Amino acid sequence: xxxxxxxxxxxxxxxxxxxxxxxxxxxxxxPVSVPAGIVTGVLMYAAVAGSLSFTAPVIExxxxxxxxxxxxxxxxxxxxxxxxxxxxxxxxxxxxxxxxAFLVIRGWIRDVVRVPITDAADPAxxxxxxxxxxxxxxxxxNGSRRPRVEEEQA
Numbered sequence: 001x002x003x004x005x006x007x008x009x010x011x012x013x014x015x016x017x018x019x020x021x022x023x024x025x026x027x028x029x030x031p032v033s034v035p036a037g038i039v040t041g042v043l044m045y046a047a048v049a050g051s052l053s054f055t056a057p058v059i060e061x062x063x064x065x066x067x068x069x070x071x072x073x074x075x076x077x078x079x080x081x082x083x084x085x086x087x088x089x090x091x092x093x094x095x096x097x098x099x100x101a102f103l104v105i106r107g108w109i110r111d112v113v114r115v116p117i118t119d120a121a122d123p124a125x126x127x128x129x130x131x132x133x134x135x136x137x138x139x140x141x142n143g144s145r146r147p148r149v150e151e152e153q154a
Contacts, residue, residue: 004061004140008130010052011108018052021045057104059129061140066115068104068129079116079126081141083134086110098125105130113137 022041029037057069064075084092089112093105102124105112109130116126131137 003143004059004137006059006131006133006137007056008059008104008106008109008132009056010106014052014108015049018045018048021048057106059104059131059137061137066127066141068102068127071102071104071127073117073119073122073127075141077117077119077122078141079118081113081115081138083131083138084112084114085134089134092128097128100124102127104128113141115141 021044022038025041025044026034026037029040058067059069060067061075065072066075066078089110092112092114100123102117105128109132111131111134113129113131113134114126115129117124129137
């Protein structure tokens with residue numbers, strides 16, 4: 001059972017602004033055929049909305065693993081996760097970003113969590129992950145790193 005799970009869905013305004021594909025395609029195809037413009041616009045919108053929805057990554061902490069999109073790492077190879085909000089998140093995504101970092105960030109989500117990687121064989125110094133609930137994600141990562149009671153007694 002996941003200790004934390006979040007899907008990075010696009011915000012509603014992205015779907016609304018994508019609707020502008022319909023009148024744009026009507027304008028482009030109006031000299032040829034208005035019905036063709038309408039059909040093309042609807043199909044283009046469906047393709048964009050579908051791709052945004054189906055490619056939304058999942059952020060998950062479960063089974064002593066941290067998953068971000070298609071990547072995963074055992075929590076034993078992670079350091080202390082640090083949530084970054086507002087201006088700190090902007091700095092993390094901008095001037096404070098290390099080019100070697102592994103990124104799962106989405107422009108429509110403001111806050112991020114920085115997860116240091118302690119595995120010497122991993123070329124990424126840290127993972128930077130977007131989250132709508134950065135404090136909860138960091139707490140799940142940091143809390144899951146503690147040894148379980150059963151392991152301590154063994």
